Amino acid sequence: MPYPTRAILTGHTRGLGAAIAAQLLAQDIEVLGLSRTANAGLAARYPGALSQVELDLADLSALTGWLAGDTLIRFMDGAQQVLLVNNAGVLAxxxxxxDQSPAQVARAVSVNVAAPMMLAAAVAECAARSGGQSPDTRIVHVSSGAARNxxxxxxxxxxxxxxxxxxxxAVALDGSPLLRISSVAPGVVDTDMQAEIRGTGLDRFPLRERFDALKRDGQLATPEDSACKLVQHLLSDTFGSHPTADIRDLP
Structure with missing residues (x-):
């Protein structure tokens, strides 16, 4: 059976990304996951609906080479709606x-900025090249409150x-009628990144105690709850009406 909606998702193997993948697959949305490793559990639960590419998004040469191939356009071919979820990110x-290693800076910029923008451009190009009616294309960047504070x-x-x-x-200002985009902060989610934050010395991150308290007081959102809200918003008629959003402020 054809999948009228297909999604490309980065960082789908753990945390929020794994929860987003599960939400999409549960709604009969075929997923192409890009990550350094595969998600064997989801592949077993949804045989045929989850395609996976093992790719380190910090390796921009490898990503460029993959995008030069035909995997992405073949995955999108025939879809009525295409979703791109740029979820992968690193804190370090x-x-x-x-105290910042130039190599770590380069990796962070590659994973957090270059890869999402490259994938967004590639998805938009493939949508424009598709035969017949171009699909409804929606791009969500998983942002953070740290983008705004x-x-x-x-x-x-x-x-x-x-x-x-x-x-x-800026992309929203381009005014493409068949492309919607939004950078969405998912709230403070109980993931491996939060554990990494709590494991950071106060000399490097003076505000760590604030995050210790969130964990201690049960104030962290679960990946499943945040993923549900994010996917619900992504599929809603209102998605893209604001180029930046916070899921904690959504109805």
Missing amino acids: PVGGLA AYPGWSIYCATKAALDQHAR
Whole structure:
């Protein structure tokens, strides 16, 4: 049976990405997952509906080479609606400027900024090249409150997430009638990234105790709840009406 809606999702193997993949698959949306490793559990639960590409998004040469192939356009072929969920992201490097490894900075910019923008451009191009009626194309960048508020020790993470917000704002101004885009902050979600934050020394991240308290007081959202809200918004008629959003503010 053809899938009228198909989704490309990065970082689908754990945390919020795995929960988003499960939400999409449960709604009979075929998923193409891009990550360094495969998600064997979801592949077993949804045979035939989950395609996976093992790809390190920090390796921009490898991503460029993959995009030059025909996997993406073949996956999108015949779909009435195409979703791109740019979920993959990294927190490191954390610390003051003098403590940041240039190699870690390059990796963060590659994963958090270059890869999402490359995939967005590629999906839009494939949609424009599709035969017949171009599909309803929707792009969501998984952003962060750090895109809109600066935190000490997080200069790279804040800057890269802010870049996604600004990318969405500018693309929205292009006014493409068949493309909607929004950079959406998912709230504070109980993922491996939160564990990484709590494991960071106070000398590198002075606000760590705030995140310790969120975990201790049960204030972190579950990946499943955040994924449900994100996917519901992505599929709604109102998606794209605002180029930046926070799921905690959505109805």
